[in-house]
Amino acid sequence: MVNKALLSTLPDDPRYLDASYNVQGPLPEEDRNLLSNLKPEERELAKQFWEAVKSDFRFNEYLRGCLNCGVCTSGCPAAKFYDFGPREMIQYMMRNEVDKIWEFVNKKVWACVQCYTCSMRCPFNNEIAGLIMLLREYAVKFALPSAKEVLAPYRRVLLTVITMGNQVTPDMIQPDAFPDWGPQAVEESKNMDVYRKAIPVDLLQRTDIGWHSSLQTAVEIMTIFIESGVLDSIKKIDKDLYDMIMDIYEERKQTLEEIKEKWKKGELKEEDLPDSWLEL
Numbered sequence: 001m002v003n004k005a006l007l008s009t010l011p012d013d014p015r016y017l018d019a020s021y022n023v024q025g026p027l028p029e030e031d032r033n034l035l036s037n038l039k040p041e042e043r044e045l046a047k048q049f050w051e052a053v054k055s056d057f058r059f060n061e062y063l064r065g066c067l068n069c070g071v072c073t074s075g076c077p078a079a080k081f082y083d084f085g086p087r088e089m090i091q092y093m094m095r096n097e098v099d100k101i102w103e104f105v106n107k108k109v110w111a112c113v114q115c116y117t118c119s120m121r122c123p124f125n126n127e128i129a130g131l132i133m134l135l136r137e138y139a140v141k142f143a144l145p146s147a148k149e150v151l152a153p154y155r156r157v158l159l160t161v162i163t164m165g166n167q168v169t170p171d172m173i174q175p176d177a178f179p180d181w182g183p184q185a186v187e188e189s190k191n192m193d194v195y196r197k198a199i200p201v202d203l204l205q206r207t208d209i210g211w212h213s214s215l216q217t218a219v220e221i222m223t224i225f226i227e228s229g230v231l232d233s234i235k236k237i238d239k240d241l242y243d244m245i246m247d248i249y250e251e252r253k254q255t256l257e258e259i260k261e262k263w264k265k266g267e268l269k270e271e272d273l274p275d276s277w278l279e280l
């Protein structure tokens with residue numbers, strides 16, 4: 001039975017509805033671990049990191065409270081294989097434990113596979129997977145070594161997404177690009193055109209143009225990545241990749257401007273443009 005009199009006196013912040021939060025939740029300053037386990041040079045960075053995460057507008061939206069019930073960790077596939085658990089992360093956040101958050105983000109946060117099971121099951125409607133993404137996002141922004149290490153193998157994917165808007169296009173599935181894929185990739189690459197024609201969507205019927213952006217689209221995609229600050233983050237964790245992407249961007253932008261100029265002066269006919277402008 002809901003006690004309406006009690007409910008009417010409760011504040012809007014859902015965290016106050018959690019009785020256990022009052023018991024568990026932020027420890028008094030003097031009882032908190034004041035980063036004494038960290039090396040002096042790391043302490044300030046750890047504090048700045050945690051303050052940045054907490055001041056993100058999504059943080060309060062995603063973290064609503066915690067019963068410490070463990071439902072999130074019990075259904076977490078990553079927790080079965082790694083020393084990792086969403087409950088421990090939420091508890092550190094609730095307790096404002098900077099040193100534990102720092103340890104978590106440097107050692108564990110990348111184990112999550114973003115399946116969202118925890119978010120779906122949490123009785124407090126915490127957006128747990130979102131909070132993990134938030135930690136990861138700031139790990140990249142702060143150029144933490146764990147972010148550099150984890151993202152290094154994804155350079156090719158990042159390059160393709162940022163320069164083409166696609167992660168992998170079907171015609172990229174070639175044996176030389178995926179030597180570890182074995183005979184299946186060989187077979188698929190041989191018949192790729194047939195597979196695509198079997199899909200009744202006009203755009204997908206030609207692998208050569210259906211998955212390649214036009215020059216204008218590619219420049220627009222890259223401009224969005226630059227203006228939204230994604231490239232700034234990449235610059236901090238992988239300067240070589242950043243330089244490569246910016247070189248491609250500058251070159252394409254210039255080519256596009258030249259084409260537009262010629263088009264304006266009537267020096268270019270429509271039939272002169274190839275199917276994929278990226279070939280220019």
Ligand code: SF4
Pocket residue numbers: 072075076077078079085086111112113114115116117118119128129132
């Ligand atoms: S989203 Fe991450 S933390 Fe949540 S259940 Fe899936 S793997 Fe575990």
Ligand code: SF4
Pocket residue numbers: 065066067068069070071072073086087090121122123124125126128
């Ligand atoms: S499921 Fe929700 S309430 Fe339960 S431990 Fe996890 S975060 Fe806390």
